[in-house]
Amino acid sequence: MSYFGNIYRGIKTLLTGMSVTGKYFLTSRKGAITQQYPDNRDTLKMFDRFRGEVVMPHDEVNEHRCTGCQKCEIACPNGSIEIIWDRQVDPETGKKKKMIDQHIYHLGMCTMCGLCIEACPTDAIKWAQNFENSVYDRSYLTKVLNKPGSKVKAGIED
Amino acid sequence: MNITLSITKNIHNWLFSIMPEGIASIAEMVLIAVVYLAIFAVAGLYLVLLERKVAAWFQLRIGPNRVGYWGLLQTMADALKLVSKELTGTVKADKFLYNLAPYFVIVTALMALAVFPFTQEFQAFDINIGVLFLLAISSIGVIGILLGGWSSNNKFALIGAMRSGVQTISYELSVGLSILTMVLISGSLQLSEIVEVQKNGWLIVQGHIPAVIAFMIFMIAGTAETNRAPFDLVEAESELGAGFHTEYSGMKFAYFFLAEFINMFIIAAIGTTLFFGGWLSPFGITESIPWLGVFWFVGKTLILVFLMMWFRWTFPRLRIDQLLTLEWKYLLPLNLLNIVLMALIVWLNLTIQF
Amino acid sequence: MDTNIANSNLKSEDYFINMGPQHPATHGVLRLLLTIDGEIIKKVEPDLGYIHRSIEKMCERDSYQQIVHLTDRMDYLSSHINNEAVCLTVENALEIEVPERVKVIRTIIGELTRLASHQLWWGVMGMDVGALTTYFYGFRDRELINDIFEETCGARLTMNYNIPGGLMFDIHPNFVKRTKDFIAHFKTKLPEYDRLLTGNVIFQKRMKGVGILTKEDAISFGATGPVGRGSGFSCDVRKHHPYSALDKVTFKETLRTEGDSLARYEVRIQEMWESMSIIEQLIDNIPEGDFKVATNAVIKLPKGEFYQKVETARGELGVYVVSTGTKNPYRLKFRSPGFSNLSLLNHIAVGGKIGDLVASMATLDIVVPDIDR
Numbered sequence: 098m099s100y101f102g103n104i105y106r107g108i109k110t111l112l113t114g115m116s117v118t119g120k121y122f123l124t125s126r127k128g129a130i131t132q133q134y135p136d137n138r139d140t141l142k143m144f145d146r147f148r149g150e151v152v153m154p155h156d157e158v159n160e161h162r163c164t165g166c167q168k169c170e171i172a173c174p175n176g177s178i179e180i181i182w183d184r185q186v187d188p189e190t191g192k193k194k195k196m197i198d199q200h201i202y203h204l205g206m207c208t209m210c211g212l213c214i215e216a217c218p219t220d221a222i223k224w225a226q227n228f229e230n231s232v233y234d235r236s237y238l239t240k241v242l243n244k245p246g247s248k249v250k251a252g253i254e255d
Numbered sequence: 256m257n258i259t260l261s262i263t264k265n266i267h268n269w270l271f272s273i274m275p276e277g278i279a280s281i282a283e284m285v286l287i288a289v290v291y292l293a294i295f296a297v298a299g300l301y302l303v304l305l306e307r308k309v310a311a312w313f314q315l316r317i318g319p320n321r322v323g324y325w326g327l328l329q330t331m332a333d334a335l336k337l338v339s340k341e342l343t344g345t346v347k348a349d350k351f352l353y354n355l356a357p358y359f360v361i362v363t364a365l366m367a368l369a370v371f372p373f374t375q376e377f378q379a380f381d382i383n384i385g386v387l388f389l390l391a392i393s394s395i396g397v398i399g400i401l402l403g404g405w406s407s408n409n410k411f412a413l414i415g416a417m418r419s420g421v422q423t424i425s426y427e428l429s430v431g432l433s434i435l436t437m438v439l440i441s442g443s444l445q446l447s448e449i450v451e452v453q454k455n456g457w458l459i460v461q462g463h464i465p466a467v468i469a470f471m472i473f474m475i476a477g478t479a480e481t482n483r484a485p486f487d488l489v490e491a492e493s494e495l496g497a498g499f500h501t502e503y504s505g506m507k508f509a510y511f512f513l514a515e516f517i518n519m520f521i522i523a524a525i526g527t528t529l530f531f532g533g534w535l536s537p538f539g540i541t542e543s544i545p546w547l548g549v550f551w552f553v554g555k556t557l558i559l560v561f562l563m564m565w566f567r568w569t570f571p572r573l574r575i576d577q578l579l580t581l582e583w584k585y586l587l588p589l590n591l592l593n594i595v596l597m598a599l600i601v602w603l604n605l606t607i608q609f
Numbered sequence: 610m611d612t613n614i615a616n617s618n619l620k621s622e623d624y625f626i627n628m629g630p631q632h633p634a635t636h637g638v639l640r641l642l643l644t645i646d647g648e649i650i651k652k653v654e655p656d657l658g659y660i661h662r663s664i665e666k667m668c669e670r671d672s673y674q675q676i677v678h679l680t681d682r683m684d685y686l687s688s689h690i691n692n693e694a695v696c697l698t699v700e701n702a703l704e705i706e707v708p709e710r711v712k713v714i715r716t717i718i719g720e721l722t723r724l725a726s727h728q729l730w731w732g733v734m735g736m737d738v739g740a741l742t743t744y745f746y747g748f749r750d751r752e753l754i755n756d757i758f759e760e761t762c763g764a765r766l767t768m769n770y771n772i773p774g775g776l777m778f779d780i781h782p783n784f785v786k787r788t789k790d791f792i793a794h795f796k797t798k799l800p801e802y803d804r805l806l807t808g809n810v811i812f813q814k815r816m817k818g819v820g821i822l823t824k825e826d827a828i829s830f831g832a833t834g835p836v837g838r839g840s841g842f843s844c845d846v847r848k849h850h851p852y853s854a855l856d857k858v859t860f861k862e863t864l865r866t867e868g869d870s871l872a873r874y875e876v877r878i879q880e881m882w883e884s885m886s887i888i889e890q891l892i893d894n895i896p897e898g899d900f901k902v903a904t905n906a907v908i909k910l911p912k913g914e915f916y917q918k919v920e921t922a923r924g925e926l927g928v929y930v931v932s933t934g935t936k937n938p939y940r941l942k943f944r945s946p947g948f949s950n951l952s953l954l955n956h957i958a959v960g961g962k963i964g965d966l967v968a969s970m971a972t973l974d975i976v977v978p979d980i981d982r
Binding site: 106107110111113114116117118129130143144146147148168172174208209210211212215216224 | 671674675677678679681682742745748749752756759760761762763764767769772777778781801804805806808809810811813906
Binding site: 104115117126130131133 | 309311312315566570589
């Protein structure tokens with residue numbers, strides 16, 4: 098009789114499985130786990146800690162907070178950040194001061210580890226929540242973070 | 256007089272009036288073949304779409320929704336893409352057999368469609384051994400799979416083809432025997448006759464217990480015949496990559512793919528005809544309008560197709576030895592017992608008739 | 610007919626199949642050289658190195674803060690636990706006592722990682738045996754955990770949330786609520802996993818008695834994690850050498866003695882329940898305090914050798930650091946669980962069918978970057 102018992106139990110387990118999928122088929126909202134991505138761009142909001150890419154915020158008078166201390170460059174594990182700097186005479190104090198010329202960020206090499214942002218003493222760089230990073234040529238992924246003509250905000254020292 | 260029948264009758268009369276009898280009947284056959292081909296190529300494509308939509312709903316997804324309204328043109332676009340693709344092949348493949356294999360599969364699938372009575376008198380080929388014809392035709396299809404697997408000179412394809420041989424030969428038996436059970440009660444091999452018999456109640460009701468058992472066995476074996484999950488060892492994705500059609504591309508792959516879905520439709524159509532009264536409406540509610548039979552036929556068939564899809568998207572795959580165990584140790588003995596039971600019921604006149 | 614006569618008269622040869630490096634069942638770029646007689650597996654030779662990135666060598670180049678983020682890329686499904694292993698090693702070597710808050714948060718996120726990993730494993734486990742729907746149900750629940758990670762850590766997979774000395778930043782205000790919601794949600798969904806797959810007669814037949822690994826073999830192959838515990842080898846590092854806040858919680862170490870694929874499967878399902886219970890014990894009383902202790906900007910480990918092991922979702926991950934007192938390790942060795950677990954594949958798969966190989970490999974829960982590093 099265990100032969101028929103096996104058949105009965107087997108069919109019962111199969112029906113149990115079918116009831117699970119059948120329940121979802123009938124009751125759940127169709128497409129409950131699908132995000133229709135390019136269509137929902139307007140409503141899609143990333144979490145504010147999301148690591149999209151490194152940016153350097155500038156204020157309205159085109160001033161940033163980067164002193165060129167190169168701590169981010171040292172902290173970066175794979176050389177995604179290069180800082181080209183120069184010593185220039187500060188017009189206010191008349192002393193020679195380290196100024197950045199270009200803060201170069203290779204997005205194509207970045208592993209989004211966040212060590213540069215942790216290392217920055219002046220909060221000059223931060224994460225942007227932008228995730229659409231694909232471009233047609235990888236040279237576009239090398240970005241200069243400080244805007245042309247920008248200068249460091251007065252009073253920021255490392 | 257209903258519209259569809261009068262149209263076909265008019266065409267028939269017109270053809271015979273303008274040409275000699277021999278040519279006219281050949282022309283008529285060609286015409287019908289072309290119509291069937293067109294209808295079922297499109298129907299096959301929409302079955303693919305249905306499968307994808309149903310799968311998506313089981314899996315909480317949306318499914319294809321970009322091409323056409325609600326994704327209705329998605330499979331058309333896929334077919335167009337496959338037509339335009341290059342036909343690749345392996346260097347050491349047996350070219351003749353390799354190219355022949357897909358046609359075996361698709362031709363047999365389309366041939367089997369000819370004998371189904373979609374509604375009263377709407378049947379391309381009312382052969383008096385229709386059931387036998389179906390069984391014979393459906394077992395040719397496996398040759399195409401074997402050829403494809405063998406000739407593409409790929410080990411994965413070969414394993415898939417060998418599995419297919421083993422599987423189809425085994426399950427052919429169960430399909431045949433469960434159909435035979437129903438033939439016992441209907442007393443005819445002619446499909447239109449089988450439907451006529453069911454005017455006194457569908458065979459699954461007439462034959463009650465043995466008919467239900469036969470239906471269950473038929474659905475299991477039929478799913479296995481079409482090489483669909485949980486019996487998709489032939490193309491077992493996680494084991495063999497794509498199985499027997501690993502080396503096929505473009506339209507030849509599309510033939511295999513389409514044939515799978517047409518075969519699924521055929522199995523469901525056999526089930527409808529043998530168990531659920533074919534084109535007959537439940538309780539004869541639309542008996543006065545015969546062309547509505549198509550609606551009932553397709554509706555019942557799609558319900559059975561849905562059942563097979565439900566199987567596919569729920570169950571894990573069997574292993575090859577378990578597949579054979581299921582057939583030879585469970586389905587076959589049960590089937591033989593079931594035939595005896597059915598014979599007894601028919602003999603003692605215990606059928607339920609309205 | 611006597612089979613021996615048949616064999617002697619017919620010439621038959623074993624043949625070879627390359628399973629991988631691109632194959633749906635090898636979960637990445639693992640290549641298996643199979644020697645097959647028909648459907649029966651005669652020999653399985655894993656061929657590694659397709660995703661070798663020399664992480665251990667790169668560690669010798671990097672500072673200790675930078676090493677942490679490399680471990681994300683090893684076993685990417687338990688990245689938080691990998692990070693924790695390196696951080697614990699460094700903290701132990703420096704003899705830093707991290708705040709209680711850090712310990713508790715690390716444990717909670719570690720268990721969430723384990724849950725996420727097991728959910729993904731359950732999904733692909735179903736796929737490997739042919740039940741395609743499990744994948745989406747597993748991922749649906751995993752997505753909620755990933756959202757928790759993304760909100761708190763900023764990334765879904767390679768979180769790099771740990772730093773030597775604590776955490777990179779404090780948990781997000783929503784963290785506790787989201788975690789509680791997830792636990793409540795998943796408690797209703799986990800029984801569904803059982804109903805859909807575990808109980809299924811086909812699945813039971815596929816798994817029961819397949820790929821048997823005895824306790825002795827498990828120990829001699831160095832199998833750890835659910836693979837070892839499925840064979841009755843009590844090897845849970847969380848139990849035997851508790852780290853972080855794991856000594857404050859009570860949980861059962863799941864052990865099965867059968868050693869077959871089903872046992873390994875059930876161990877993981879049971880572990881999900883245990884992980885949820887651990888999270889529930891901790892989530893309501895995360896102690897207040899700092900989320901990190903200050904370390905030097907340049908961490909120099911004292912001269913010597915340091916070892917720390919943790920329990921990742923796959924088993925025991927050991928971090929072995931040889932330091933010469935500089936800011937970089939002289940040598941850093943990861944004892945990865947996947948490597949040892951893969952080594953026994955030949956042992957458990959020989960004699961089975963191709964389907965058995967795929968099913969047993971799925972229960973080993975292999976992550977190829979963890980094996981190759």
